Amino acid sequence: MIKIEHIGIAVNSIAEAGIVYQKLLNTGIYKTEVVDSEQVAVAFLQAGLNKIELLEAAADESAIAKYIQRKGEGIHHIAFEVDDIYKEMQRLENEGFMLLNEKPKKGADNKLVCFVHPKSANGVLIELCQEIR
Ligand code: ZN
Numbered sequence: 001m002i003k004i005e006h007i008g009i010a011v012n013s014i015a016e017a018g019i020v021y022q023k024l025l026n027t028g029i030y031k032t033e034v035v036d037s038e039q040v041a042v043a044f045l046q047a048g049l050n051k052i053e054l055l056e057a058a059a060d061e062s063a064i065a066k067y068i069q070r071k072g073e074g075i076h077h078i079a080f081e082v083d084d085i086y087k088e089m090q091r092l093e094n095e096g097f098m099l100l101n102e103k104p105k106k107g108a109d110n111k112l113v114c115f116v117h118p119k120s121a122n123g124v125l126i127e128l129c130q131e132i133r
Contacts, residue, residue, distance in 0.1 A: 001080045001081070001082055001088070002080070002081040002082060002083060003080070003081055004050070004078060004079065004080060004081075005051065005079040005080060005081035005111075005127075005129050006044070006050075006051035006052060006053045006079045007050075007051075007052055007053065007075060007077075007078055007079070008053045008055055008075070008076045008077040008078070008079060008127070009021075009052060009053065009054055009055065009073070009074065009075055009076060010055050010064050010067050010068050010071075010073055010074060010075075010076040011054050011055065011056055011073050012056070012068060012073060013056060014032070014041055014042075014043045014054050014056045017054050017056075017073070018043055018054060021045055021052060021054060022045065025045050025047040025052065026047075027045055027046060027047060028045070029043045029044065029045055030044055030045065030046060031043070031044045031109065032044075033108050033109070034058055035107060035108050037105055037106065038062070038063065038064075038107075039057065039058045039059040039061065039062035039063075039064075040055050040056065040057060040058050040062055040063075040064050041055070041056045041057075041058045042054065042055055042056075042108045042109075043056075044108075044109060053079070053108065053109075055076060064076070076125060077115070077124070077125040077126065077127050078124060078125075078126060078127070079113075079126075079127035079128070079129050080126065080127070080128055080129070081129055081130070081131075082128050082129065082130050083130065084130065085104045085112050085113075085114060085128055085129070085130040086104065088128055089104070089114050089128065092116060092128075096120070097116050097117075097120045097121065098116065098117035098119060098120040099114060099115070099116055099117070100114070100115040100116065100117055101113075101114045101115060104128075104130070106132070107127075107129060110131060110132050111129040111130060111131060111132060112129065112130045112132055113127055113128065113129045113130075114127070114128045115127050115128075116128070
């Protein structure tokens, strides 16, 4: 693991939460994107070295919609940047972590991603991400 790549926050509305986070971090949203595979719309803000990802459900059956129904808005996941996602997935699997993806998939912001089940990480959904080179 290289560093925390971003923190994902589940929100009802990027339009509304975007205003709050732009004020909070005193910076603009630099990118918005819809990730079809996850049925989610995302917006990114950069605060110094740190990146925040706002996630809004793009469909009722989206995991973000279900998450907000259960828990409300809030921190949804922590993403770690890795150098070699295949190697890291293998390592975590060997360590007994439950991976939510068999293979890395294309995530937002030009990344290959894989999620680790919160049940195997003390209640925190973990995302591994590797820049697509
Ligand atoms: Zn993320």
